[in-house]
Structure formats: structure tokens, C-alpha cells
Amino acid sequence: MEHMPYIILLQTLVLIVVEKFTFKIPRIAQKVERFYQNIVEESLFGKDPDVAEDMYDPKTSTEAISRRRQRNEICVTLKRSSIIHDVYIGKNCVKVLLILLYLLMDVSFYLGDHPDDSVKCDLPVKSFPGVVESDGIIHFQCHGKKTQFFMLTMLAQIILLTLYGLCAIGAIMWCLFFR
Secondary structure, three states, rough: OOHHEEEEEEHHHHHHHHHHHHHHHHHHHHHHHHHHHHHHHHOOOOOHHHHHHHOOOOOOOOHHHHHHHHHHHHHHHHHHHHHHHHHHHHHHHHHHHHHHHHHHHHHHHHHOOOOOOOOOEEEEOEEEOOOEOOOOOEEEOOOOOOHHHHHHHHHHHHHHHHHHHHHHHHHHHHHHOOO
């Protein structure tokens, strides 16, 4: 129970690394970086000259035609890239397998034996002058109060893993059947 937060953190970090790994493959990174620099940055940060040329006829501007062709080429390259498609599906399959493994571990832990917070330990004590006035029973709470918090955390992890897994399965289905 005391190592559970670290286990949850490790599970999350592994899933993040698997998610971000695809951008480290050189062929994919080059295509995505080119798309980001030529299309996203120019549009978001006001570097897009086509915005200023909207007042004019873009059919007469050779620079605007060149930029439009370059953007179309980048988008078509990304759209038809089989390596991006294959790596994306492979990455999502690995994520689904990891999520299933983590869910098995987490659910078995969640449903296993756990100390109950309401359990009291009763210790008999004898009278001791100045400390305990008479014979009796001292009631201690034997289990930590954080047990319920940890169990709620594990339940949240299970719910979030399930949602993340459903999203990964949805992404696989979308790429294979609806694309």
C-alpha cells in the first residue's frame, strides 16, 4: 500500500513515454516538424503572408500560389504517409496492451484484502499510579487513515486507465475502418 503512489506514477510515466515516442522516430519527426513550421507556426503567430494578401487576388500572386502548393504538398505527404499510419496503429496497440496489464494489476490490488479503517485495536491496561487511574481497555485505531485515500486514488487510476484505453481502441478503429 505504501508503494502504490509510486506504482501509479510509474504506470502513468510509461504511458506518456509510449505516447511521445512516435515523435522521436526521424522520418515521422521530420514530417511533423515541417508541417508545424510551415503551417501551424505561420498561422498561429501571425507570420502568414497570405493573411495580408487576402485583400488582393491570390491568383495573381506567384508567392501565394507557391506557398499554397507547398502547404498542399506537406498535407498530402502527411495524409498518405504509411509509416505514420503504421507507427500510430502500433503505438496504440502497445498502449492497449500496457493498459490491460496495468488494469489487471490495479483491479486485483483494488479487490484484494485491505485493512479496514474502522477496525479498532483493543488493548487491556492495568492501573498505573499517575498515568492510568483504573484497569480498563485502550482503543487504538490499528490501520492508517490514509488507506481510504489510497483506495480512492486507485479507483481513479482504474477509471482513467479505462477511459484512456477506450480512446486508444477508438483511435485504432478509426484508423483501420473509418479513415
